[in-house]
Amino acid sequence: MGCVVALAGQVGGAKLADGLYRLRREALSVIVNTADDYEHLGLAFSPDIDTMLYTLAGIAAAGAGWEPEGESHAVHAMVRRLGGPDRPVLGDRSLAAALLRSDGLADDRRLTEITLAFCRHLGIAARVLPMSDDRVRTHVLTDEGAVTFHDYFAHLGCEPPVRGFQYAGASAARISDEVMDALHARDLEAVVICPANPYHAIAPMLEIEGMRTLLRRSGAPVIAVTPIIGGRALRGSAGKMMRELGRELSARSIAGEYRRLIDGFVLDSDDALLVESVRSLGMEAIAVPTVMRSVDDRVVLAQEVLDFAASIRLRREAEVQ
Amino acid sequence: MGCVVALAGQVGGAKLADGLYRLRREALSVIVNTADDYEHLGLAFSPDIDTMLYTLAGIAAAGAGWEPEGESHAVHAMVRRLGGPDRPVLGDRSLAAALLRSDGLADDRRLTEITLAFCRHLGIAARVLPMSDDRVRTHVLTDEGAVTFHDYFAHLGCEPPVRGFQYAGASAARISDEVMDALHARDLEAVVICPANPYHAIAPMLEIEGMRTLLRRSGAPVIAVTPIIGGRALRGSAGKMMRELGRELSARSIAGEYRRLIDGFVLDSDDALLVESVRSLGMEAIAVPTVMRSVDDRVVLAQEVLDFAASIRLRREAEVQ
Numbered sequence: 204m205g206c207v208v209a210l211a212g213q214v215g216g217a218k219l220a221d222g223l224y225r226l227r228r229e230a231l232s233v234i235v236n237t238a239d240d241y242e243h244l245g246l247a248f249s250p251d252i253d254t255m256l257y258t259l260a261g262i263a264a265a266g267a268g269w270e271p272e273g274e275s276h277a278v279h280a281m282v283r284r285l286g287g288p289d290r291p292v293l294g295d296r297s298l299a300a301a302l303l304r305s306d307g308l309a310d311d312r313r314l315t316e317i318t319l320a321f322c323r324h325l326g327i328a329a330r331v332l333p334m335s336d337d338r339v340r341t342h343v344l345t346d347e348g349a350v351t352f353h354d355y356f357a358h359l360g361c362e363p364p365v366r367g368f369q370y371a372g373a374s375a376a377r378i379s380d381e382v383m384d385a386l387h388a389r390d391l392e393a394v395v396i397c398p399a400n401p402y403h404a405i406a407p408m409l410e411i412e413g414m415r416t417l418l419r420r421s422g423a424p425v426i427a428v429t430p431i432i433g434g435r436a437l438r439g440s441a442g443k444m445m446r447e448l449g450r451e452l453s454a455r456s457i458a459g460e461y462r463r464l465i466d467g468f469v470l471d472s473d474d475a476l477l478v479e480s481v482r483s484l485g486m487e488a489i490a491v492p493t494v495m496r497s498v499d500d501r502v503v504l505a506q507e508v509l510d511f512a513a514s515i516r517l518r519r520e521a522e523v524q
Numbered sequence: 525m526g527c528v529v530a531l532a533g534q535v536g537g538a539k540l541a542d543g544l545y546r547l548r549r550e551a552l553s554v555i556v557n558t559a560d561d562y563e564h565l566g567l568a569f570s571p572d573i574d575t576m577l578y579t580l581a582g583i584a585a586a587g588a589g590w591e592p593e594g595e596s597h598a599v600h601a602m603v604r605r606l607g608g609p610d611r612p613v614l615g616d617r618s619l620a621a622a623l624l625r626s627d628g629l630a631d632d633r634r635l636t637e638i639t640l641a642f643c644r645h646l647g648i649a650a651r652v653l654p655m656s657d658d659r660v661r662t663h664v665l666t667d668e669g670a671v672t673f674h675d676y677f678a679h680l681g682c683e684p685p686v687r688g689f690q691y692a693g694a695s696a697a698r699i700s701d702e703v704m705d706a707l708h709a710r711d712l713e714a715v716v717i718c719p720a721n722p723y724h725a726i727a728p729m730l731e732i733e734g735m736r737t738l739l740r741r742s743g744a745p746v747i748a749v750t751p752i753i754g755g756r757a758l759r760g761s762a763g764k765m766m767r768e769l770g771r772e773l774s775a776r777s778i779a780g781e782y783r784r785l786i787d788g789f790v791l792d793s794d795d796a797l798l799v800e801s802v803r804s805l806g807m808e809a810i811a812v813p814t815v816m817r818s819v820d821d822r823v824v825l826a827q828e829v830l831d832f833a834a835s836i837r838l839r840r841e842a843e844v845q
Contacts, residue, residue: 244627245566277596281620286645295616299602306565324607 204230205390207509208421209397210334212236212251212404214268215430215437216397217258218495222505223395224259224329225498231329232385233259236399237314238334238341238370238407241353243291244282246301247308251404252318252333253300260325271296291357315379332385334408337376341403342369352403361440365447368402373410378417386421393512394418396427398493400441401460402448415464424466424515426508428493429454432471437494455480462486466515469493469508487515525551526711528830529742530718531655533557533572533725535589536751536758537718538579539816543826544716545580545650546819552650553706554580557720558635559655559662559691559728562674564612565603567622568629572725573639573654574621581646592617612678636700653706655729658697662724663690673724682761686768689723694731699738707742714833715739717748719814721762722781723769736785745787745836747829749814750775753792758815776801783807787836790814790829808836 207227209220212235220233236251250269257263257271264272274294283289300321307317313336322331342349345363355361386394399405409415418425431454436442442452450456458468458481467487470477475490482488491507494500528548530541533556541554557572571590578584578592585593595615604610621642628638634657643652663670666684676682707715720726730736739746752775757763763773771777779789779802788808791798796811803809812828815821 244623245630246623271602273598275596275598275616277594277616278599278619278623281592281617282624284645285620285624285642287620287624295596295598296602298599298619299606299608302565302567302599303603303606303608309566321606324605 205392205423206230206232206385206388207393207395208385208388208391208423209233209395210236210405210408211255211397211399212239212408213399213439214254214258215495216251216399216404217255217263217268218501219395219397219428219504219508220255220329221258221498222495222501222503223509224327225502226505226509227329229328229330232332232381233329234332234334234382234385234408236334236404236407238339238373239352239356239403240338240340241351241357243293244287245305246298247305248301249304249314249318249333252331253297255331256300256318256321256325256327259322259327259329259331262325270294291353313379315381319381330381330385332379332381334382334414335376335411336379337372339370339372339376339407339411341407342371343403344369361443365402365444367448368406370407370410373407374412376411378411378413383417386417391421391423392516393423393509394421394425395508395512396425396461396465398428398430398437400430400436400439400444401457402441402444406460409464418464424512424519425464426467426469426512426515427458427461427465428469428504428508429457429471429474431457432493433473453477455484458484458486458488467511469504469511487511526713526744527551527553527706527709528714528716529706529709529712529744530554530716531726531729532576532718532720533560533729534720534760535575535579536816537572537720537725538576538584538589539822540716540718540749540825540829541576541650542579542819543816543822543824544830545648546823547826547830548650550649550651553653553702554650555653555655555703555706555729557655557725557728559660559694560673560677560724561659561661562672562678564614565608566626567619568626569622570625570635570639570654573652574618576652577621577639577642577646577648580643580648580650580652583646590618591615612674634700636702640702651702651706653700653702655703655735656697656732657700658693660691660693660697660728660732662728663692664724665689677761682764686723686765688769689727691728691731694728695733697732699732699734704738707738712742712744713837714744714830715742715746716829716833717746717782717786719749719751719758721751721757721760721765722778723762723765727781730785739785745833745840746785747788747790747833747836748779748782748786749790749825749829750778750792750795752778753814754794774798776805779805779807779809788832790825790832808832
């Protein structure tokens, strides 16, 4: 067994990463979206990183994977009482990572170092790697102008129609040594793009200068797992965004977004009829159950993805001979 | 009835200020020590200001007046889990004021403005005024060198013998317009130095350039209430510090610290025998119950103090005529 690199954001991405983690432990590196990061009350919040940390550490809340289990809101209640802002709601436990992260950044530590220290303290054997130590922010283009994804989500309730996206800072952001090392591993067996919103969770990572080339040249099959099942997003606003952007609301449309980057695409069993159509985009495709309700589901899907990657590697080797 | 200005720090100071507040409401201004303020995880903590706010708002914990009632420690538990520092312990509700204060200061708002906004939101009709908007820090001189009072308290457990104090920044700190206005009120009836550690809660305020003169020239009697009863401090480390500084451990010794500043000194009934001895220092003195176990105790003591000030004013007026 070799190394695996996952690209992930959001709760769905963390779930599949957790499945991969349970199969590969320290051989897994997860590159995580930081373009939805935001500052609030002077603190640096990294929702996708923290979701990943809580999930891999096994302390994510069952119904709310973006926060630790047993979350409370005493700080927020007092912030409100003292006249502070109502949104976003600050969870007590969730504040801890933001406090330590802000303090570390102010002390000139890199986001990657800070995140790896969190992994160590939480007993996570895998490496959770921010996509970059430089600041990248997704802006949602609306009829009223551009807003950060955080404002779009937390203050506008994802309501204004989406006209497009901009990834501020992406072209200038550097890929960290840790991400480089993970993608240069000689025994890399797969690069997995986890199920997550393609526009604000996955695209920012791919927009970083050099990232697409690095993924293509890793030598391992690049596999993406659909976040769209039966014509709708399992969670979040991906479906709404696709409609407003004039995209066909289907898993095939997602596969199209990753064309020329991925070698294989994993559809849900419900979309088995789309397999041929996705193959016509010039990639391999399979259809398996992708809904992860239990931890077992995560592991089963992760194994399907790794098997799929192995089959692509075998075919390639056969073709070469 | 006129205006009252109190100088206060710590829990004892807040209790007497609360008694004065219940008698004078919006006619009370409290100047609060900020020389024990500290930074932790990038946040600005002002323990004496927050103790005062919680006390006047009626939300201070019964047995722990420095924090809001119902305090919890979810943030701290998670900070520890993520590898953060163990000391000082961060209370969830207590964090809110620190978060908003830090954010306000980063936004170039003055500490006084931020504090008055807290008063407004907490429904406090009195004015809680930081002693200065400039940074002043009490340093405790020990055999191993100088440490901030916060480090002395939170990290050294107040153990090293005290050789003296320094008030870094006090001579350069400016008195705010709000403190000036409070002390220039035409109908000022009393300036009350509340019971608190004379070295790190009261002295820093008196060390600010011009503060002593301003108090003397306010025209109102300046009254101090003893923090020492029957040869020991009711709470905190004042007794230990006095011993180590070679001071006589008595209320008279405290009166001596305030000599040439105060017009009257309030002893506890237990120290009634010291009244004459304090008077020999060149000030008025009375002995009344000063232990504030209940809210009623606070009001009764506050009334005694105001009556004492009134008697001094009457005597002065009689002497002038």
